[in-house]
Amino acid sequence: xxxxxxxxxxxxxxxxxxxxxxxxxxxxxxxxxxxxxxxxxxxxxxxxxxxxxxxxxxxxxxxxxxxxxxxxxxxxxxxxxxxxxxxxxxxxxxxxxxxxxxxxxxxxxxxxxxxxxxxxxxxxxxxxxxxxxxxxxxxxxxxxxxxxxxxxxxxxxxxxxxxxxxxxxxxxxxxxxxxxxxxxxxxxxxxxxxxxxxxxxxxxxxxxxxxxxxxxxxxxxxxxxxxxxx
Numbered sequence: 001x002x003x004x005x006x007x008x009x010x011x012x013x014x015x016x017x018x019x020x021x022x023x024x025x026x027x028x029x030x031x032x033x034x035x036x037x038x039x040x041x042x043x044x045x046x047x048x049x050x051x052x053x054x055x056x057x058x059x060x061x062x063x064x065x066x067x068x069x070x071x072x073x074x075x076x077x078x079x080x081x082x083x084x085x086x087x088x089x090x091x092x093x094x095x096x097x098x099x100x101x102x103x104x105x106x107x108x109x110x111x112x113x114x115x116x117x118x119x120x121x122x123x124x125x126x127x128x129x130x131x132x133x134x135x136x137x138x139x140x141x142x143x144x145x146x147x148x149x150x151x152x153x154x155x156x157x158x159x160x161x162x163x164x165x166x167x168x169x170x171x172x173x174x175x176x177x178x179x180x181x182x183x184x185x186x187x188x189x190x191x192x193x194x195x196x197x198x199x200x201x202x203x204x205x206x207x208x209x210x211x212x213x214x215x216x217x218x219x220x221x222x223x224x225x226x227x228x229x230x
Contacts, residue, residue, distance in 0.1 A: 006175060006196040007138050010214055011068065013179070014056055015040040016201030025210055032211035033218070036066040038179070038199050043073040045207040047146035054086035061087040066223070068092060068116065068137065071181070077107055084111035090137050092116025092177075094145075095127045105134040109184050116177070120145060125159040129166055132180025135174050136195065138163050142190070143180030154183025157193040169214055187217050188224035196225060 008020075014037060017025050026037070042051040060067045068090035069083040072208050076093035082093055098104040105115040116137035119128050121144060128138055138160045142152035143176045156178075163176050178195040183203035190198055198221050207213035 008196045008198065008225040009036055010034065010204070010218045010221060011036045011177070011197055012204040012210075012214065013038045013040060013199050013201035014060070014205075015051060016205040018205065023059070024064075025205055026060065026065070028063070028211045029121045029204065029214045030063060032086060032214045034065075034214050036068070036197075039067060039069045039083075041069060041071050041073060041079070042146065043075075046094070048076045049146045054082045057083055057086040057088050068177075070116075070118065070139070071097075073097065077104055080108055080113075081111055084108070084113040088113050090114040090116050090158075091116045092118050093137055094118045095131075096120060096123055097121055101127055101131040102134050105131060108175065111135075118179075119159070121153055121156060125162055129162065132163075132166055132170070132172055132174060133163070136174075137175045137177055138167075139177040139179060140195070141180050142178055142182070145180070145217045150181050152183070152186040152189075153191055154186070157189065158194050160193040162191065182217075184213075184216060184220065189219050191221040191224035194225075 006221045035087035039101040040051050042049045044050045062135050066089050069093045080091050108115040114136035117135050118139035120141050142153045142156045162172050175197040176195045177197035178190045182200045204210050204213050
């Protein structure tokens with residue numbers, strides 16, 4: 001899934017799924033062409049919410065998905081092994097939760113997973129830029145992490161644009177992921193700025209037809225990203 005030439009990809013977030021029929025929803029987006037999903041992990045301390053453990057990674061892996069795990073926790077390096085062992089392809093920690101970002105990314109890679117680094121909206125992107133050589137995925141939050149369904153922060157786009165310039169100029173193999181408030185009315189903005197991994201929760205799993213919603217978002221993202229790169 002991680003390639004040197006990236007095609008913008010929609011990444012449905014299990015956080016917005018209906019837990020009474022999550023397997024059915026995953027099967028529907030899989031049939032629509034989705035190959036990648038995101039598992040949000042929240043501890044009630046780093047963010048004011050609680051969510052998923054490693055079993056949700058196993059659920060998605062059993063259906064053949066590429067899975068990234070977004071650790072919104074105070075102790076990411078303590079819990080990262082649980083998710084790597086469950087099959088997470090990418091484990092993402094927050095810059096705000098680690099003392100040494102480069103050391104944290106090396107630790108994640110040592111577990112056999114690809115490494116991701118995220119920043120909250122109020123955190124400058126400089127620390128993420130400084131660690132890009134060790135990142136397989138760079139995540140810019142476009143809402144305050146903790147809850148789905150929040151309004152997209154368009155003023156985060158300069159962060160994405162800077163990451164796009166840095167990654168392209170250094171020829172790095174790194175996804176730029178955007179997470180928070182991504183939907184039909186905002187996805188083109190994020191894709192034009194240079195995001196090629198676009199996490200969508202409510203916009204996919206909250207839709208009446210999640211497969212159709214996935215396809216619509218994918219088409220919008222790919223068209224917008226293409227226009228940015230010309």
